[in-house]
Every structure is written in structure tokens, then in C-alpha cells.
Amino acid sequence: MLFVNPRASRCPYPADLKEVMSVGSAHESRDWLSSWEHLSQDATPLWELPGIAAELGVARFWVKDESTRSPLASFKALGAPIALIRLILRLMPLESFDPKGLITGRYRERLRDFTVISATDGNHGRALAAAAQSVGCKCVIVLHANVSAEREAAIAAYGARIIRIEGNYDESVEHTAKVAQQNGWPVVSDTSYEGYEIVPRDVMQGYGTIAAELIEQTTGDTAAPCPFTHVFLQGGVGGMAAGISSYLWEIYQDQRPAFVMVEPRQADCLYQSAIQGRPAKATGSVDSVMAGLACGETSPLAWRFLEPSIDFFLTIADHEAVTAMRKLAQGSANDIPIVAGESGVAGLAAVQILVRDSEAARKIGLNSDSRILIISTEGATAPTVYESLVGESDEAVIDRQRQWQKRKHL
Template sequence: MLFENPRASRSVYPADLQEVMSVSSAHQSRDWLSSWEHLSQNSTPLWSLPGVAKEAGVAQFWVKDESVRSPLASFKALGAPIALIRLILRLMPHESFDPRGLITGRYQNDLRDFTVISATDGNHGRALAAAAQSVGCKCVIVLHANVSTERETAIAEYGAQIIRIDGNYDESVEHTAKLAEQNGWPVVSDTSYEGYEVVPRDVMQGYGTISAELIEQTTVDIQVACPFTHVFLQGGVGGMAAGISSYLWEVYQEQRPTFIMVEPKQADCLYQSAVQGRPAKATGSVDSVMAGLACGETSPLAWRFLEPSVDFFLTISDEDAIGAMRLLARGSATDIPIVAGESGVAGLAALKILVRDSEAAKKVGIGSDSRVLIISTEGATAPAVYESLVGESAEAVGARQRNWQLKQL
């Protein structure tokens, strides 16, 4: 289903939002993480896929490939560690820790008795566990029933204590809050709730690195028009979308691109928020193959940014996502094969839906002059799941990607 947001604005980036998240703070976060061993020192690739563009009837189609951001294989590597650093600096101002020294383990002896906790669908918890290991503190991760054992193992590899509960993601968030209160552990969550906004803000701020790289990769002069006419963003609780859209809005102001939010049909909390005009809950089961987007409640903080910036909200099926995964993995003579996980392909799945419906495409403004961007937020974070859905392993797709690149030389 497609919903046009009547509250979307083309005004300048509001001052009250800039006080919460800004380009300057995003740049600071990027600088602090520049020495972390679990982050690539290079920008992630921005692939141009002319074959997909031609099939969709648009001028250009780009994929920002976050699968190689980190050995963690997800964009979440930008959010959790910066939130952990900022949390420690706030809680221990008397220690005068250097932010870069924190993430490189300089103060491990000082932090060995410090514990943080979070609920996760997988990627955020893995990034937090890795950051905690680097910093030298302890980490407790709460997983709900639908998180695969494969993702659990990936988190545990970084030394986190795992706690399993029955129920869904939102119930794991509630359980996390109880444990935090009982034990005096700070929560490092990527979703906000009443009385808890500072840490989720820091998580969202970390995602500004993606936007900064996009601008560097497409134009030398940020004063020129935005290189993208349409940007498709994944849902979840809304943090990643808020981090990226706020950055691009602040840079391009009234000339910002059209933002299109994409969610699983059964985890449509942001879609429902747009319809109701307030942070809302999903109407479905929330159980989706797009594990990173299987969230039942909108982050109120993220909604402050999404309500005035996202122009359209669209829901997709699991089958749509699987088809998009296979399309990117397959590649072609003109298009490089890409390893994109279940949640990473939501934007492509949405584009395919829109171009099959001429009225919907017209409403969104998708046409022959459109320059479309999607963010592939993850690679094969659960390799066995990826192989079962795509029909070949991530390693096989990666090998074909390398062969494709060699042929271009």
C-alpha cells in the first residue's frame, strides 16, 4: 500500500530539529570512529546499475552498499559504537576520556566493571557487542524468539552475554528496560521511548556518515542540486531513515530529494504513524523475513524527523524482498552482482512495485528523468538464511562480483 504524507515539508531544515541532529555532529561522530578496527577506512561503494535503471524506466539507479562497511556486515556499525562512546563520556565526565582512545581500547582497565544492555533484532546488538569489546566494558544482549540462532552466535562471538525471551522485538525492549532498572545497567538502544531519547539520538547521528559519503561520491560542490531525485529508506523503528534524511535535508534544504519509506506489510508501524499523524504501532504480526525491519512500534524521536521529511510510505511483502535479493545477486553484463540481505533490498522491492503501477509511479514522481538511490543496509548477516532465500551462497555471489570487476578492467 502507498500513502502520501500530507505533513511532508519542503521548507528549510527546521532549527529545532537541527538542535537535536546536525551535519556538524554527524561529522564529529565520523571522526571519532575513524580509528575503530571494525570499520573500513574507505567509503562503502556506491554502485550504479544501468540495467536495473533501464528496466525501471529511470535515468539512474544507485545502490549504496553497506555490506562492506565493517566485518559486522551492516550499517549498524556506525550507530551503536558512537552511542556507547557518547554514553561513557556523559556518565564519566571526571575521567576526561579521549573519544578516539575509548574505541581503540585505551581505557579498558577503567571500564571492565561497566555494563551496558540492549535488545536487538540482530545487527544493532552485534555492533554494540563489538564496540563494548573494543572499549573494554561488558555487554548484555536480549534477543526475542524470532532472532535466528545464527545471528545469536554472531553476537556472542564478541563476548556479549545473551538472554533469550519469548515474544517479539517490542517485548524484548520491555524486558531489557526491566533488567536495566534491576541491575543499574545503562541501555544502549536504537529506539526511543518516553524519557529515553539521548542514546537513540546518538545512534541516529552516527548514520549521517552514510549521507556524507553519498555527497562526496556524487558531487564535489555541495551547493549544486541534489544528485538524487528519490531516496528509498527502510523502516524499522525509523532511526536509520531519520539519520540519513535529516542530513540530506539540512544540506539541500528546499531542494531535498523525495523520501520514500519502505516497510514489511506485517511491520507497518511507520506507515500507520503517517496515516494517524502520530507515532503508532504496527497492525500485523511483525514476523518478517526482513528481520531488521520487523519492529512493531515507531521511535517517537525518529518520528519527529520523519513526519515532516518523508513524502510517501509504502509496504512490501516478504516475497517482494526475496525477489529483489535475487535480482541484485544475479547481476548482468552491465550491473555488478551485489550481496544484499533481506532488509537491505527493501528500496529496490518498492521501486519495482511502483513502476508496475503507472498511477503510483506518477504520484511519486518516478519517471524517465528520475535518479533513484537505495541503501543496501546489510550483506549476508545470516549466511544460511541468505543462501536459502537467494539459492546460492554469499561467497558465490561475492566471487561473481570480483569476476565482474576484473572484466571491467
């Protein structure tokens, strides 16, 4: 279902929001992480898919492919590490740590007794565990019942201690808060709640790197008009969407692109927030094949940015995401095959739904002049799940991707 947000604004980027998240702080975060061994030194690919654009009846269609961001295979590698660095700098100001020195392990002996904790659906916890291992501190990760054993193993591989609970993601967040209080461990979460906003802000700020790369890969000039008319963003608790939309809003001001939020139907907390005009809970079971988006409660901090910037909210079914995964993996003579995970394809699934509904397409302004961006936030973070849904392994898709690139360069 599509909801048109009556509170969306086309005004210049508000000063009160800029005090919380800004392009300047995003650039600083990008610089601090530039030396981390688990991050690629190159920008992630921005693939243009003319074949899909033609099928959709739009002018241009791009996919920002975050699967190559790091060995972690997810955009989360930009959030958790910078939040951990900033947390340590705040808690230990007299140590005079160098931010780049922290992420390269220069102070590991001084931090070996320091412990952080977080709940996760998978990708955030994996990124935090990897960052803690690099910094030299301990990490505890709380997993809920729906996190696969494959994702648990990927987190544990970075030395994290795992705590399993029954229940869903939101219950794991509550359990994390209790364990943290009992042990005096700071929480490094990507969702905010009452009295807890600084760390989630830092996580969101890290995602500005994606937006900075998008401009560098298209116009290369922040003074040029926005290359995109529509940007489709995944839901979850709202952190990634807030980080990217705030960056593009600050750069393009009242000429920003239209932002479209996409969520699983059974994890519709942002959709419900838009309807109610306040941070709200999901109305469904929350359990979704789109594991990274299976969140039941909106981050209040993220909502401060999303309420005035997201123009449209849309929910999709699990099977529509799976169809989109297969579409990107398949590729064509004109379109490179792409490995995109269950949560990474939400944007494409949404566009495919909209173009089949002429009234919805009219409301959102989709037409032959539209220039659409989606962000594939993850690759095959659970390879077994990916293969079962797509019908072939991520290695097979990557092999066809290489073959496609060779043919194009002949």
C-alpha cells in the first residue's frame, strides 16, 4: 500500500536537524574509517541498468551496490565502526586517542578490558564485532529467535560472544539494555529510544558516505542539479534512510529528490509512523524474509529526519522481494547481473509494484522522465538463504557478472 506523507517538506534543510547530522560530520566519519582494513578503499559500484529502465518505462535506473563495501557484504560496515570510535573518544577523553589509530588497533592493549554490547538482525552485529576486533575491545551480541545460524556464525567469526533469546528483534533490544545495565557495558545500537540517541546518531552519520559517493559517481559536483528524481530507501528502524536522505537534503536543499520508503508489510513501523504522525510500532508479525528490515519499532531519532523528508511510504510482500532478487541476479544483454540480498532489493520491488498501478505511479510522479536510484544494502550475507531464494549461488552470479564485464570490454 502507498501512503502520501502530508508532512513532507521541500524547504531548505532545517538548522535544528543540521545540528544533529550534517554533511561535515559525515565527511569526518568517512575520513576516520578510510584506514580500516575491512572497508574497500574504492567507492562501491553504481550500476546503471538500461534494460530495467526500459521495462519500467523510466529514463534511467541505477543500483548502488553495497555488497562490495567490505568483506561484511553490507552497508552496515559504515555505521557500527564509526559509532564505536566516537563512543570510545567520548568515554575516554583523557586518553587522547587518535581516531584512525583506534580503528587500526594502535591502542588494543589499553582497550582489552573494554566491552560493548548490541542487539542485531545480523548485519549491524557483524559490523560491530569486526570493528571491536580491530579496535581490540570485547563485543557481546544479542540475537533473537529469527536470526539464522548462518548469520550467527558470521558474527561469532569476529570474536563476539553471542547471547540467544526467544522472541523478536525488539525484545532483543530490551534484553540488551538489561544486560548492559547489569554489567556496566555501553550499548552500540543502531536504533534510538528514550535517553539513548547519541550512538544511533553516529551510526546514521556513517551512512553519509554512500550519498557522498553517489554525487562523486554522477555529477561530481554538489552545485549541479540532483541526478536522481526518485530515491527508494529501505525501512528497518529508519537509520540508513535518515543518514542518506539528510545528506542529500542538505546538499540539494529545496531541490532534493523525492524519497520513497519501502518496508515489509508485516514490519510496517515507519508506514504506521507516517499515518500516525509519531514514532509507531508495526502492525504485523515482524518476521520477514527481508531480515534486515524485520523491525517492529521506529527509531525516534531517525523519525525526526524521516517525517519531514520522506514523501511516500510503501509496504511490499516477501514474494515481491524474492522476485526482485532473481531479476537483479539474472541480468541481461544490457544489464549486469547483481548479487543483492533479501533486504537489498526492496527498492526495485517497490518500483515494479508502482509501475503496474497507474494511479500510484501518477501520485509518486513516475514517468518516462524519471531517474530512479535504489540502494542494494547487502549482498549474500546468508549465502545458503540467498541460494535457496534465487536458485543459484552468489558465486555463480558473480561469475556471470565477470563474464558480462569481459564481453562489454571486448
